[in-house]
Amino acid sequence: MNVAPLLRLSVPLSLLLLTASCTRTETATSSAPSSPNSATPSSGASSATATHPIRGEIVGLDLPRKVLLIHHEEIPGYMPAMTMEFSVAGLDLATVREGQRLTATMGAPVDGIFPLTDFKLLHSPADQAVAAAALALRQETFTRGKNAYREVGEAVPSFTLYNQDGRAVSFDTFRGKRVVLNFIFTRCPVATMCPASTAKMMSLQAAAKKRGITNLELVSISFDSAYDTPPILKKYAAERGIDTTNFSFLTGPENAIRDLLAQFGIIAEPGENVFKHTLATLLIGADGKILHREDGSAWSPDDILKFF
Ligand SMILES: [Cu+2]
Numbered sequence: 001m002n003v004a005p006l007l008r009l010s011v012p013l014s015l016l017l018l019t020a021s022c023t024r025t026e027t028a029t030s031s032a033p034s035s036p037n038s039a040t041p042s043s044g045a046s047s048a049t050a051t052h053p054i055r056g057e058i059v060g061l062d063l064p065r066k067v068l069l070i071h072h073e074e075i076p077g078y079m080p081a082m083t084m085e086f087s088v089a090g091l092d093l094a095t096v097r098e099g100q101r102l103t104a105t106m107g108a109p110v111d112g113i114f115p116l117t118d119f120k121l122l123h124s125p126a127d128q129a130v131a132a133a134a135l136a137l138r139q140e141t142f143t144r145g146k147n148a149y150r151e152v153g154e155a156v157p158s159f160t161l162y163n164q165d166g167r168a169v170s171f172d173t174f175r176g177k178r179v180v181l182n183f184i185f186t187r188c189p190v191a192t193m194c195p196a197s198t199a200k201m202m203s204l205q206a207a208a209k210k211r212g213i214t215n216l217e218l219v220s221i222s223f224d225s226a227y228d229t230p231p232i233l234k235k236y237a238a239e240r241g242i243d244t245t246n247f248s249f250l251t252g253p254e255n256a257i258r259d260l261l262a263q264f265g266i267i268a269e270p271g272e273n274v275f276k277h278t279l280a281t282l283l284i285g286a287d288g289k290i291l292h293r294e295d296g297s298a299w300s301p302d303d304i305l306k307f308f
Helices: 005-010 015-026 125-147 194-210 230-239 254-264 301-305
Strands: 052-062 067-072 082-088 101-106 114-122 160-162 168-170 178-184 216-222 247-250 268-270 275-277 280-284 290-295
Touching: 082 101, 125 160, 125 168, 125 254, 178 194, 178 254, 194 216, 194 247, 194 280, 194 301, 216 254, 230 247, 290 301
Parallel strands: 082 114, 178 216, 216 247
Antiparallel strands: 052 067, 052 101, 067 082, 101 114, 160 168, 178 280, 268 275, 280 290
């Protein structure tokens, strides 16, 4: 992920492309066997029309070229495990993402790109939980319509997102504890916005610990889900020395994040380089109802801790 920051900023929404291009040097299209083309007509097994079942993981997406970078497992008798470029006819690349595992049938390469058929994603239980929750959230947001926004006193929506370790975390698991929740994005360049908000959360966490408060969970949800993958969030927390035992950084499907922004009353619009956004920090009671809301980043830990 060592992509030059300049490059990243010039094509902000194309991280996946950049990921693909920075690993392209590792792609081994050149070392892929040329035997299919040079095979004698009599050797049926490795003829140009030979296909091979593969199993692997998406490690990059090149949207303009409609190419998937897949690390596939060993293909017995054909090639060792390696990362290569693949194409899937008719696949909308917006429906797949890095980290997803798949099975498919690989055909002979065309210009170094291997066509896949029978493309099938293998959804993990975590993926399924996140997808099901996103769907429920979508329906709920749609049903609420103009009343999507949750006022103080109302219950927060149920949601399931990935945390910084890539595990699916349901908001329901925080029931019985008080939750302080905000929305950020790790690339935020405005010191008084997300960086200040995260610093406030950290001082709140420290102040609560000092007072012996144990029923507190802190949750920061990224609204830059295309960029803020679990590893990025983990790095963000580690760089700040954040104790993640009761401070989670969450990310997930873009539509789920959009619905949460609507329900929590946060505006975040992708701009050229960064998101233009508002900030709010919510205190949610053990029963899941919103107890208090602080707009902006000018609040102090005491503004929250006075409710404890
Ligand atoms: Cu920000």
